[in-house]
Amino acid sequence: MKKGFTLIELLVVIAIIGILSSVVLASLNSARTKGSDAAVQSGLSNFQAQAALYYSSNSTYGGTGANVICTSTANTVFDPSADAQGVAIMANVASNANNHGITCNASSTSYAVNAALSNPISGKSYWCVDSNSFSGATSSSGFVNGLCQ
Numbered sequence: 001m002k003k004g005f006t007l008i009e010l011l012v013v014i015a016i017i018g019i020l021s022s023v024v025l026a027s028l029n030s031a032r033t034k035g036s037d038a039a040v041q042s043g044l045s046n047f048q049a050q051a052a053l054y055y056s057s058n059s060t061y062g063g064t065g066a067n068v069i070c071t072s073t074a075n076t077v078f079d080p081s082a083d084a085q086g087v088a089i090m091a092n093v094a095s096n097a098n099n100h101g102i103t104c105n106a107s108s109t110s111y112a113v114n115a116a117l118s119n120p121i122s123g124k125s126y127w128c129v130d131s132n133s134f135s136g137a138t139s140s141s142g143f144v145n146g147l148c149q
Helices: 007-058 084-096
Strands: 102-106 111-121 124-130 135-138
Touching: 007 084, 007 111, 007 124, 007 135, 084 102, 084 111, 111 135
Parallel strands: none
Antiparallel strands: 102 111, 111 124, 124 135
8 A cells, every 4th residue: 555645635735835825925015015115204204304414504405496306406405416315315215115206395495205105094195204394194295385285
């Protein structure tokens, strides 16, 4: 008499392994998007501190108040030659936002940055920080008077 597993037993084990792996992969994908959103929030909070340092050195955030390029607008808080650390933070935020959208605004007296979230928070799809120390979820990607709304 031969010892071993029957074909049915092997198929049942393979099916169970397949079901378990699909559950794990679904959970992993959810955790990955939550992690990206957390990185966006953390990065924007870090940028607030970096922008405060820029302002204390230059007495301005620069810019005209119109939407600016978040990683390469000259003579603003988003200028790589004037604030390389801040621009590096913004590039990291943009990559974690999965290019869903990041909008920046700068004037001489204020700035605001808004990034799209993968998982909305209480129906609000964007995370926004500005020069008035606001840091939180918003429902619009736009700005009011150059600040988060």
